[in-house]
Amino acid sequence: MTIKKQLLQEIESTPDTLLAETLDFLRFLKIKQAKTQPTPEVVDSTTHTPVNSTGRSLLEHLKTIGTWEGDDFEECLEMVYATRGKAKFDRSNPFDE
Numbered sequence: 001m002t003i004k005k006q007l008l009q010e011i012e013s014t015p016d017t018l019l020a021e022t023l024d025f026l027r028f029l030k031i032k033q034a035k036t037q038p039t040p041e042v043v044d045s046t047t048h049t050p051v052n053s054t055g056r057s058l059l060e061h062l063k064t065i066g067t068w069e070g071d072d073f074e075e076c077l078e079m080v081y082a083t084r085g086k087a088k089f090d091r092s093n094p095f096d097e
Contacts, residue, residue, distance in 0.1 A: 001009075011019065043050055
């Protein structure tokens with residue numbers, strides 16, 4: 001019998017209060033595993049070599065995206081204004097390097 005089948009069999013005979021706790025634990029384990037997985041590298045699509053993103057490369061990428069399309073621009077802009085924090089400039093601008 002597979003582990004999944006064994007779990008399903010146990011679930012059938014388990015009270016809901018214990019199932020709720022079990023569900024929380026399972027979600028915790030999945031999040032924990034996701035956090036320990038290595039982050040996939042960004043790879044250049046033409047050379048297939050790893051790329052380190054920089055501020056300059058992100059700005060260059062933005063130029064290729066185009067203009068805003070959609071009808072929720074004002075709503076998104078209001079959310080940005082409502083949730084952004086104050087910027088702290090205590091060192092040189094990394095985009096000028």
